[in-house]
Amino acid sequence: MATTKIKKGDSVKVIAGKDKGKEGKVISVSNGKVLVEGVNTITKHSKASQANPKGGIIHQEAPIDASNVMYVQKGKTTRIGFTTVDGKNGQKKVRVAKATGDIID
Template sequence: MTRAIKKLHVKKGDVVMVVSGKDAGTKGKVMTVFPKTGKIIVEGVSVATHHIKPRGMGQAGGRIEKETPIYASKVMLYCDHCKKPTRIGHRFLDDGKKVRVCKKCGETLDN
């Protein structure tokens, strides 16, 4: 049995705010999107420490901090115009192009 790929409300490069969980209130940029699992990686959110073993002569080991995936339902798109997290609406421009708009202030969110 195959799973359907979920359509996510955020895209790579969007600025989002985490609304639930341990990082609630944190803003960050979406770095990677995984539609199959419904998860995203946000810059600076859900950071885990990984211990790296040196693999060769002269190569240093140590600890690195790496972002881990979180569910996309835990984030909302951040509107730079009204400075708040918002839901997304859609509107067609005069030239027929479909754009995403802020539900709170009505400003266009797509660049």
């Protein structure tokens, strides 16, 4: 499996699925899935326990496939590429927004 180009903290927009068009920040990335703030919320019924004495209904985000989100830069979606830049300690691989050519990180 190829590495995902989306990282924790990125702003993304959902491009497919029931939440198409929604934007949010990436909370976590694992196994080709991303957890996006406020997107793909599910309702979970929890039993009363010591940690949660009342129990009840909890609303939380569920992971969605990384292929269903797109990076957002300056309000527009863009694809992400990689390039190398010269630094103090030799060359460094960095992410680049393909639409503008700007270095992301």
